[in-house]
Amino acid sequence: MNTPFPLKGIAAKIGIFLLIALLSSCNALKRVGEDELLLTKNTIFVDGEKVLDEDIKSLIVQEPNTRVLGYPLRLNLYNLAKKDPDSTFQAWLGKKPGREEKLANFLSQKQVDALGESFLVKGYSEWLKKIGEAPVVIDTSRARKTLQRLNSYYGSKGYFNNSTTFEIVEEKRKQRAALDFLVTLGKPYFIDSLSQNIASPAIDSLYLLNRENSFIQEKKQFDLSDFNQERQRLTELFRNSGVYNFQESSITYDILRDTTETRDDQQMNVELKIENLRKRSDTAITTSEYRVFSFDKINIYADYEFGDESDSMQSTEFENYTIYYKDKLRYKPKALTDAIFFEKDSLYRDIDRLRTYRQITNLNTFKYPNIQILEDSTQSKLISNIYLTARKKYSLGLNLDITHSNIQRLGIGFSSSLITRNIFGGAETLSLSARGTFGLLSDTNLPEDFFSEVGADINLSFPRIWFPLLNTKRIIPTFMLPKTSISAGTSFQKNIGLDKQTLNTILSYGWVPNNFQRNTLELLNILYVRNVNSDRFFNVYTSTYRTLDNIADNYEDEPALAGAFDFSNDPEDPNLIIPGGTSDFIDAVLNGTIATATDDFIDVSRIEERRDRLTENNLIFSSNYTFTKNNKVGINDNSFYQFRVNLESAGNLLSGLSYIFPFNQNENGNLQVFGVSYSQYVKTEFDFIKHWDLNRSNVLAFRSFFGVAVPYGNSESVPFVRSYFAGGSNDNRAWFPYSLGPGSSSDINDFNEANLKLAFNLEYRFPIVGNIKGALFADAGNIWNVWDNVDDPAKTFSGFDSLADIALGTGFGLRYDFTYFVFRVDTGFKTYNPAEVQSKRWFRDYNFSNAVIQIGINYPF
Structure with a gap:
């Protein structure tokens, strides 16, 4: 979902200023007693060195009040609440004489008291307390608990003789102080010898065969996490070696050490003990040897x-x-x-x-x-x-959506799906779906403002890799969850753009080697796109039409253009007639029928080149492979990376067949199949995402993207459906979708696209109040044309110098977490705009009147 629109006026500025003024007036010490100190900061020092490790800092029991960009928002919201809401109600009663008597005329005293209990101010105060945060005052008992945690933690790392203390460091500001936790480590202990005492012979044999992989090694510093990992390793080893009933509790360690300060011997002897299987009955506990089953x-x-x-x-x-x-x-x-x-x-x-x-x-x-x-x-x-309990053989789903955007004044969409399971007896799944959208366009130059789009899809999936004459189980074992999908779909548009009709057929394979990797291979992806109303190009692409019409104004008196202009609206400034007049003018310029300036000839040539490409029908026979890898563990893991690479090739199969079967050619020499020139190109994409969990739900997220599609052979350009665009709620949020680039070009078309893209995004995410989150972001990137038939230097990537065309957008955003999805509103400002002249690129439109609001669902990356 993407609905951008600019902010205008100074109302937003005034609102933000008043909010800041209100919050700044709050007294942070309002709820802090005279003999109490507001905690402002915690710092851990180990042997004099400041600790930055977030895992260690998480051991602190008492944290200061949360801050939003350095400001204690939740604390001041809490302080805004009335300490005694009942007194506020009494003040309201006494503010105007006779108010209490009037209430008493139709309410009993009990009802008046109940009214005070539910009075708006009280409810408002309770709400402020709920979303706010009470002041965190220094509690020495909780500080001592922190010391106990630190002592235990460093003891688990082999520093058994460590000592801990804390200091209260008062600040110059009134009743504010920080806590410094001081840790002295002492000498660490090391493992001097390692032995084992294993009761069951089968377990003993398995252990000896795999002892070299132990996490516990002689001469290594003691670390309790090594013992936990070794216990887990042995449990997995035994349970994957036939000992199906092995109990992790059977593993213990005897550790002999001398922790007295008088002895300077930091060595320890470790004995691994694995007891027999323990079974509990109603009357007694019995033991027996573990066996391999x-x-x-x-x-x-x-x-x-x-x-x-x-x-x-x-x-x-x-x-x-x-x-x-x-x-x-x-x-x-x-x-x-x-x-x-x-x-x-x-x-x-x-x-x-x-x-x-x-x-x-x-x-x-x-x-x-x-x-x-x-x-x-x-x-x-x-x-x-x-x-095995079977699911229902048939499942029917229905959905209804009502939409509104900058394109659709009102849209009503529906979709339905029918799923049939085990259709051929081999656990295959057949899915049939239909969809449709109908409504009114927001603004159109077309005769009708009613639009519609209908489509249908069929998909058959197999729980295995289906490939004739090849035993794929040897290459992709069943544990990788292999899947084959064969799908076909079609869609029809009316009064949307050029009214496309599409037909798509895909044969794809997927397999998942583990929880962190995924592979998808589309062996064959056939896409046919037919533009039904190509003559409406200049009705749809109005920016391109205005550019052409402005050029034509210089030649309206040419005899060869008689009948190309419409003088009815404005005889002094006639417009080109669509489509006859636009076609006549373009033909007259390109054929030399009329003499034109060189710049006008170039501009008209580029317009015609763009019109040809966007109105031509497309036939794409492609294959692509996508590999995705990430290390995210669970939905709450905020420190992870994700890498995706995609490789695509189109047209090579048809190009090979052209040597066997004679294909027709068009006037440009391009080979055609069913009267359509097939596309030929190679495309590659690299997408990398990295998240850092800073602390207390503060996350820094980064994304980088590189993509390029190179036409060759039977194509001079990449089809519109396979090209790149910039801007939008998931890209550079300071620009509308399709409005950024290519390069430094300033003649903005309705849909700007190209075949090379660079994008970089950095976002700092932080909690504000409850489920409301905030974000600060910087988005950089652009699109360019490269190795295709576009010759405009402003739109073409020509080397490292073109990196100066990378646009920069910055801004802020609000999110509301609904648990199952996140609703997102971002405000972007054009910080560096390469479409401006060199001297005006920085901060030219950096204001609320030129800001762009982007609305989206879930995080952009």
């Missing part, structure tokens, strides 16, 4: 419902699996067994259990499965029962 039997219960018994179900054997079903097996056995990673006579592995859960869920045919493991202790064998 393998699978004896694997049962799959298809279409299982709670309470079903295997005796009442039919069964069939398939590749050492037993499949139970009712009446008729609705699934191909291989589709079920491919999702199971347990195999007969194989060792139990926890990772196989996890992969089974993931793959069954990925089928989108069953609900979350139930996997039961039964033990035959006499033979060290396991029986696995896998219960």
Whole structure:
């Protein structure tokens, strides 16, 4: 969603000024007692060095009041609340004589008291307290708790003899002070020797085979986190080596050390102890040796419902699996067994259990499965029962949207989808969807202001890589969640632009090696775009028309242009008639029928070049591959990176076929398929995102993007649908979408696009009040033409000198977090505008009257 519009007037300036004045007048000490000190800052010093590590700083129990850009907003909001709201109500009663008596005429005293309880001021005060923050005054007991945490933390790093204290550092300002926490480490302890005492022979053998990977090493400084990681490593090792019932609590360590200050021996002996399996019964706790288990039997219960018994179900054997079903097996056995990673006579592995859960869920045919493991202790064998409960075969979805934007005065959209699961018995999913949007345009030069867009799609997905004559399981194993999708879709527009009709067909593959990587390969992506009303180009691209009309004003008296102008509105300043007059004028200029200035000839040539490209029909046969990698752990991880690379190639398949089959050619020598010149280009994109969690929900986010599409062979330019644009709510927010660039060009078209793009974004995000967040941002970037048929130097990337055309937009934003999505409003200011002359590029339009508001959903990156 993107709805930009400029701020005008000085009302916003006055409002912000009054808000700042109001908040500045608040007294931060209003709720601080005379014998109390307002906490302003915490600092940790270790052996005299200031600690910057956020993990260590998080150990501090008492934090100062939160600040928004250095200002204690929540504290002052809290201080604005009335300390005694009931007294405010009494003051209101006594402010005007007879007010209390009038209330008493129709209210009882009890009702009057109740009115005071619910009085607006009281409710307002409670709301201020709720969104505000009480003053944080120094509490020495909480400071001592911080010392205990610091002592324990550095003790866990081997500094067992560390000492801690704190100091209260009063500031020059009244009743304000900072806390300094001072830590003296002392000498660290090291692991001198490492031994083991393992009760179960099977566990002992597994440990000895994998001991070299231990996190605990001799001569290494003691670190408690190493012991925790080693305990986790051993648990995973044993559970993935057949010991399905291994308990992490069986692992303990005996550590012998001398922490007396009189001895200068910082060595310690560590003994790893792994006890036997402990089992609790109703009467006693028994122990037994751990053993390695393998699978004896694997049962799959298809279409299982709670309470079903295997005796009442039919069964069939398939590749050492037993499949139970009712009446008729609705699934191909291989589709079920491919999702199971347990195999007969194989060792139990926890990772196989996890992969089974993931793959069954990925089928989108069953609900979350139930996997039961039964033990035959006499033979060290396991029986696995896998219960699969089917989802509904059919799902129907309906959506209705009402939209409004700078293009649509009013739009009503609907979409519906029908999902059919297990359509061929192999857990395939067929999806049929239809969509439509109807409404009124905000501003148009077209005869009608009614628009419509309808479309339909069909998608068939398989839970495997489908490729004839190739065993893809060896290349992409099932645990990578392989998926094949075959889709086709079409759409029809009326009174939107040039009224495009599109047809799209895609054969794609996807696989996920792990939680942090994703691969998508579109082996074939066919897109056909037909412009139904190409004659409406100058009705739609009004900026281009005005440029052409201004040039034509110099030649309105030419005899060759008789009939090209409309004199009815203004005989002194006639306009070119669309489309006949515009075509006649362009032809007359380019054919030399009329003599024109050189600059006018160049400008008209460029306009015609742009018109040809934007009105031509497109046929794109492409293949592309996308690789995405990130290290984000959970939705609350605010320190992560994400990298995405995309490679695309178009036209090579058709170019190869042209050597076998004769293709028609147009007047320019371009090869055509079904009467349309096919596009040929290569395209690559690199996108990198990095987030830093600063502290207390303050996040610094950075994004960089580079993309280039190079036409060659059968094309001199990249199709409009594959080109780049700049500006908008997710790009450079100081410019409208499509309004920035290319390069330093100042003749702004309606939709500016090019085939090279650079973008850099930096955003500082911080909490304000409750679910309201704030942001400061800087967006830099631009688009250029390169290696195509555009010859305008202002729009072309010619080397490092063109980097001076990178635009800079800065601004601020507000967000409201609805948990499931974030509503975002950003205000951008043109800080450096390359479209201006050199001397006026910086801060030329840096004011609220020229600011741009961008509205979006979720964070831009």
